[in-house]
Amino acid sequence: MTSAMSTPLPVAEATFAVLREVKDYAIYLIDPKGIVLTWNEGAQLIKGYSAEEIIGQSFSRFFTREDRAAGRPQMLLDRAAQMGRVQDETWRLRKDGSAFWADVVITAIHNPDGSLKGYVKLTRDLTERRHLDELLRQSEERLRLLIENVKDYAIYMLDLHGRVTTWSSGAEKVLGYKADEVLGQHVSMFFPREPGFHQHAERELQIASDTGRFEEAAWRVRKGGDRFWAEVVVTAIHDPDTGRLRGFSKVTRDLTLPMEMEARARNATEQAEQERERAEVAQAALNARDEFISVAAHELRTPLTALVIKMQGTAQALRGNESDPATQRFAGRVDSALKQIDRLNELVERLLDVSRIVRGRLQLMLRETDFGELAQRVIDDFAETAKAADCTVTLTAEGPLLGLWDNTRLEQVVVNLLSNAIKYGSGKPIEVRLHTQDGDVVLTVEDHGIGVAHEDLERIFTRFERAVPVRHYGGLGLGLYISRSIVEAHGGSLRVESKPNQGSRFIAELPRRPRELRA
């Protein structure tokens, strides 16, 4: 009996002895009401109470005031009684009132008849580990924030099988999916649907797990099926303790945008270069044309000068012999030839004007000029032409119209505007007006003829341009170009207001003296 009785005792005693000396865990018994029955060294170390102090006291004193107020001690006991065992991880109090992070397991023990005998309570101090966990958690949080704030890279994790386990806002931006659309999905969903795309994805992970890392630049597909050229880096993640492969991190960058921008920039540069070349070619053609005009005009003028002198000499020689019918007939022909020479001379002079303007050699011979008189003189000269075109020309001149101008050049402007008005406004009245405005003299020549289409309003001031077909209206298409150049050389401006079939109004604003001569 003794031996029979004593046999289990040493084991129990030995067990208790061992338990009493366990230092890392507080192991003690409590009765069904939570009264502490035993105490071990670990309990003393962790909680600070000696066995004498605590045995017979309620275990609720280890709980925080909040937990006690919430009835947590009894709740845990009830649950342990119910479930057999309860685990809790929470703050508990030491004797000195300081808190420690406790991992608590309460196990119910029963009498042979099944009634509740009490509980074994096992408490571990996790404060140190919790501190490390907290550090780790904070570190992970920082990493998460970091990843979350990377918007241009898709950074996410894959498990061993290539399924997405984490997602970031950068991933959402680059790949287009929300977290709930991709978590748990296989990474091959981001690959173009080409034959073998799944194997391609697997191969990527295989290489990463074999070598630690996989990199490529390749096409990927974002939500909606859009392809983009991606730079992909896959890194194998190993358990730091065991060294076993835990999964993969994947970083995907969309290179399409930088590539497109580079391409666009390259295109823009190329286009600008082509544009520049085209402009150079066009400018060279224009220069060649202007050069040709200049040479041609100068070459034409030399024989023309000889021709004028000869023909005028001939006309003079015939004078004084008007009584002779034959001489009279020749004199008539010579006069007619002289008129043609004048026209020829006029054309050559206009070409020479263009040449001068283009070379910036339009020189002004300034002298005190009365614009009113000048305009009247031109109108008088045009009396016959205007009559032939069935136009009445009226001049309204207001204010002092004296200024320092090149009267020959200004005359040229009035001649040009008036001859245009007669040419394009035949059969209708023409009004020439002169008035002053802010000290400038303003010349307006208005007709009621065919007018100028809106899109041609600026073009007509370009050399060799006209708004109407050449076969209907003659001329070189230089008049307005030269007129504007003359007015601008005087520091003024020439513009047109016009409506098709209602007529045109040309307005020249001339300062009384060129700008550089003011002050």
Add this chain to the structure above:
Amino acid sequence: MNVPSDLRSSVMVVEDDYDIREAISEVLEDSGYRALCAANGRDAIELLHSGVLPGLVLLDLMMPVMDGRELFLSMLRDEKLREIPVVVLSAQPSRDQTIDGLAPKAWLKKPVHLDTLLSTVRRFCLSPSHHAVAVTPA
């Protein structure tokens, strides 16, 4: 008077273009003037230095070998030639109608009207009728 009397109603036409030179000569001679022709400044200065002193020099500016400007300036440097009136006949316009600030008697622009040419020549050159009058008593 160093100028020979029969040359005082002559006009030296300094012009590189043959047709213009000929046309001017024709109309001058039609009006009773004697025309002396030179195709460039050097021909003209050689003629002048040889003692052919006209009543007027009608001067083109743009010429090969020696241009009108150079001729005009070298005439002004020569006291025998300084007094001969010079009329420029040029296609070039001039803002102040001077050559290096030195003014010729007149500046005619090509193509010149015959009446203008003749009236200008008449202004500076002894008229053929005057010459005739001057010559007759002698």
